[in-house]
Amino acid sequence: MENTYITDLLHKHFSHDILEKETGGDILTVIVTSPVIHDVIRFLKETENMNFNFLTDLCGIHYPDRGLPLGVVYHLHNLSENKRIRVKTFVTVSNPTIPTVTDLFSTANWMERETYDFYGILFEGHPNLKRILNVEYMDFFPMRKEYPLEDPTREDKDDRYFGR
Amino acid sequence: MTDILEDKQYTTLNLGPTHPATHGIFQNVLTLDGEQIIDAEQTIGYIHRAFEKIAERRPYYQITPLTDRLNYCSSPINNIGWHLTVEKLLGIKTTKRIDYMRIILMELARITDHLVCNSVIGVDSGALTGFIYVFQEREKVYEIYEEVSGARLTTNMGRIGGFERDFTPKAVQKIRAFIDHLPKVLVEFEKLLLRNRIFMDRTIGVGPISGERALNYGFTGPNLRAAGVDYDVRVMTPYSSYDDFEFVIPVGTQGDTYDRFCVRQQELWESVKLVRNALENLPEGNFHVDAPQFYLPPKEAVYSKMESLIWHFKIVMGEIDVPVGEVFHSVEGGNGELGFYLVSDGGRTPFRLHFRRPGFIYYQAYPEMIKGGVLSDAILTMSSMNVIAGELDA
Amino acid sequence: MDRTIPTYNKVEPPDGYTAPGIFATSFDKVVGIARSNSIWPLPFATSCCGIEFMATMGAHYDLGRFGAERLSFSPRQADLLMVMGTIAKKMAPVIQQVYIQMAEPRWVLAVGACASSGGIFDTYSVLQGIDRVVPVDVYVPGCPPRPEQIINGFMKIQDLVVNESLRRRYSPEYRELLASYGIM
Ligand code: SF4
Numbered sequence: 144m145e146n147t148y149i150t151d152l153l154h155k156h157f158s159h160d161i162l163e164k165e166t167g168g169d170i171l172t173v174i175v176t177s178p179v180i181h182d183v184i185r186f187l188k189e190t191e192n193m194n195f196n197f198l199t200d201l202c203g204i205h206y207p208d209r210g211l212p213l214g215v216v217y218h219l220h221n222l223s224e225n226k227r228i229r230v231k232t233f234v235t236v237s238n239p240t241i242p243t244v245t246d247l248f249s250t251a252n253w254m255e256r257e258t259y260d261f262y263g264i265l266f267e268g269h270p271n272l273k274r275i276l277n278v279e280y281m282d283f284f285p286m287r288k289e290y291p292l293e294d295p296t297r298e299d300k301d302d303r304y305f306g307r
Numbered sequence: 308m309t310d311i312l313e314d315k316q317y318t319t320l321n322l323g324p325t326h327p328a329t330h331g332i333f334q335n336v337l338t339l340d341g342e343q344i345i346d347a348e349q350t351i352g353y354i355h356r357a358f359e360k361i362a363e364r365r366p367y368y369q370i371t372p373l374t375d376r377l378n379y380c381s382s383p384i385n386n387i388g389w390h391l392t393v394e395k396l397l398g399i400k401t402t403k404r405i406d407y408m409r410i411i412l413m414e415l416a417r418i419t420d421h422l423v424c425n426s427v428i429g430v431d432s433g434a435l436t437g438f439i440y441v442f443q444e445r446e447k448v449y450e451i452y453e454e455v456s457g458a459r460l461t462t463n464m465g466r467i468g469g470f471e472r473d474f475t476p477k478a479v480q481k482i483r484a485f486i487d488h489l490p491k492v493l494v495e496f497e498k499l500l501l502r503n504r505i506f507m508d509r510t511i512g513v514g515p516i517s518g519e520r521a522l523n524y525g526f527t528g529p530n531l532r533a534a535g536v537d538y539d540v541r542v543m544t545p546y547s548s549y550d551d552f553e554f555v556i557p558v559g560t561q562g563d564t565y566d567r568f569c570v571r572q573q574e575l576w577e578s579v580k581l582v583r584n585a586l587e588n589l590p591e592g593n594f595h596v597d598a599p600q601f602y603l604p605p606k607e608a609v610y611s612k613m614e615s616l617i618w619h620f621k622i623v624m625g626e627i628d629v630p631v632g633e634v635f636h637s638v639e640g641g642n643g644e645l646g647f648y649l650v651s652d653g654g655r656t657p658f659r660l661h662f663r664r665p666g667f668i669y670y671q672a673y674p675e676m677i678k679g680g681v682l683s684d685a686i687l688t689m690s691s692m693n694v695i696a697g698e699l700d701a
Numbered sequence: 702m703d704r705t706i707p708t709y710n711k712v713e714p715p716d717g718y719t720a721p722g723i724f725a726t727s728f729d730k731v732v733g734i735a736r737s738n739s740i741w742p743l744p745f746a747t748s749c750c751g752i753e754f755m756a757t758m759g760a761h762y763d764l765g766r767f768g769a770e771r772l773s774f775s776p777r778q779a780d781l782l783m784v785m786g787t788i789a790k791k792m793a794p795v796i797q798q799v800y801i802q803m804a805e806p807r808w809v810l811a812v813g814a815c816a817s818s819g820g821i822f823d824t825y826s827v828l829q830g831i832d833r834v835v836p837v838d839v840y841v842p843g844c845p846p847r848p849e850q851i852i853n854g855f856m857k858i859q860d861l862v863v864n865e866s867l868r869r870r871y872s873p874e875y876r877e878l879l880a881s882y883g884i885m
Binding site for chain 2: 748795
């Protein structure tokens, strides 16, 4: 399957919502606006010639310097033709809502919960959106760039010795 | 599947987080009607270690030790998968010798992973003998690791662009001895379980999942193949010269515990074949690529030569330019497609690194697989899925 | 037929007074010997170190030689809590609960860097050493420690057990120690 074929078809259906496409990397990448992400994924999954029927991966990403800092990256895989595609979408920190894809892929359930846990991205329509890996009473989203990695309760570490 | 009825009394049972039969730490809250499971809810994250956050703070070669601790039953696969990802980003091409050496180590790792999983299925169905027997073999693989990398479990094997040292003659000899002896053990192990009436009664039809549901749940690896889908990353997108070899991908039909056991067992045989083939055809050549800006110079040279010392310092301090870009690379891990999604902004550390952990992804199907079954079958189903806590919680 | 008892089956008798037909020693010592050679460990294996523990239990290294053949998965009957692996903050209350459920006398062995100090995971989610929630008797370093090291740590526990006075667990210092962890 050719990259141009996919992008053309996507353009035909979601003309203005396809913000960017990049064919130079290892996998064809398209960036779409957040409201249509569910439709794009459904289109990729269910259209006859697309058939991206396997959600390999779903994860968040945070670019603190951009206008739309929080992102979600989907990796889809067409198993019969061995073609992968990467779909991205970005949202703001103040209103990080994205439609869920759990109705298309059961596997998205925990992936989205993990993304919520790490980045605080809210997946609309998710059946059970709560923290998965961290403790429930945690009040920040640890993978956002502004939060530190280190355990704040340690006193035996002197920052001066670690070049920080 | 049974629905929850209002006027009936159900038992709630806490399976975990420190239950002896859960090999690893996760909690299942089961709703039981007598012995039948009506509902299950999982809690995970009991050993969440924030790998992805750490990875954003560490230079590339320091991330290898982290990958060890993902699926610690098959650490070399994780290490090498990570190295392959970075090599993809840097555009380094490895030689055949490196590839073959990697295949040998990755297949040995697969052998240990499957040995542990299958013997534990035996233990959970009441046959401790096989476990103790095959663990002897696992020790031998650990001795090989020690010979190649110096560590037993958390191997931190190889470097970006090859290996830290070549196979020593002793290592080659140990690998040979191992693959010559393992078939005998496997035959005996299979005799013990494969056609054993009790074992078959305990496992056939237990915890089944259809191929379609398995795909929808993102299953990969032996668990998916047991459900009848022949997806294997080694064949679909060959990496590290896997396409030079011929091997069979075993598939099951029912997707139940017995099929998962058989698929893993068959893969053990294929792995033995692969190791033997790779070892026999091991090409001559260098064990690392010529990429001085990423490959750490040998220690002796660092201590005695100025040039090497400078390079060592530059690499360790991250003074090296890394291309900006993003790559996704996946390898066939012990229990499925182990993916690395790496975003680089040119800095000394990854901007973002996400691990696609197969265990995390397929464990969410567990309630669906055990509903309607009985409690003791749930334990068997769990051990046959081979959920590794380190990989589950990252 | 050779009727000498092989040495590996024999425990050295404690100090005491011997006379024809009698042997007198303190009760402490006898109990200590008995306890130290039949420790029932509770394996609290969470991650990678737990795999090395499996090797330690296996035929090759065989922890059974030290009287620890019988793993007690129930905390009520266990003497020794062996914590192997990373303990996340989510897990901390669980481990404390397990410790509380164990009957006195009880010992704790922290196996591996993670259990001892958080190890390589100085992160927001990992407990920086289990000694923040339960008192630890012996620490075993390593990431993961080799089975030999785990056995060594186990033997150190045996030393502690042999030499422990019967009154120790009633002493005010011990109660104070527990109280400092919030355990009554
Ligand atoms: S000390 Fe090392 S091997 Fe042990 S649990 Fe921690 S990371 Fe794993």
